[in-house]
Amino acid sequence: MPAGKRSILAINSRDEDILVLGDILGSHYTLLAAGNEEQALDMAGQYPSPELILLDLDSQKMDGLEFCKKLLADSFTSLIPLILTVSEDNEEQALLGLECGAGDYLLKPFRAGLVRVRVENHLELKRYQENLEKLVRIRLMRLQVTQEATI
Numbered sequence: 001m002p003a004g005k006r007s008i009l010a011i012n013s014r015d016e017d018i019l020v021l022g023d024i025l026g027s028h029y030t031l032l033a034a035g036n037e038e039q040a041l042d043m044a045g046q047y048p049s050p051e052l053i054l055l056d057l058d059s060q061k062m063d064g065l066e067f068c069k070k071l072l073a074d075s076f077t078s079l080i081p082l083i084l085t086v087s088e089d090n091e092e093q094a095l096l097g098l099e100c101g102a103g104d105y106l107l108k109p110f111r112a113g114l115v116r117v118r119v120e121n122h123l124e125l126k127r128y129q130e131n132l133e134k135l136v137r138i139r140l141m142r143l144q145v146t147q148e149a150t151i
Helices: 015-025 037-044 064-073 088-100 112-150
Strands: 006-011 029-034 052-056 082-087 104-108
Touching (some): 064 082
Parallel strands (some): 006 052, 052 082
């Protein structure tokens, strides 16, 4: 992965969708592509992990909702923001995915500006969450030091 480029894992069995996402996101991100569940789990579990996952619910090769549940149930991959991709005629699946815990969804055909903004927003939210967790750890350490000094 090139230095400074954040990685996004696109789980999608359609090469056309991967090419379009690469055109939209490729100048700012390293787009990793997985065409099936096994490949996706392997890539999502690697270090460094992707910073965001785009999961296609229209795939014929896997049950996207079941895979969504699997990603969100895993203690490691559940920390990675998840955006679903779905065709307009399958928007009900996106609602079910959101109810499972996905953060957002994108309709196909993709609108470049919308894809870029939503991806960036979710990455920004992830950075805020990581910073808050860091501040909580620091505060807890300070409290522990204070507590030990008073005992």
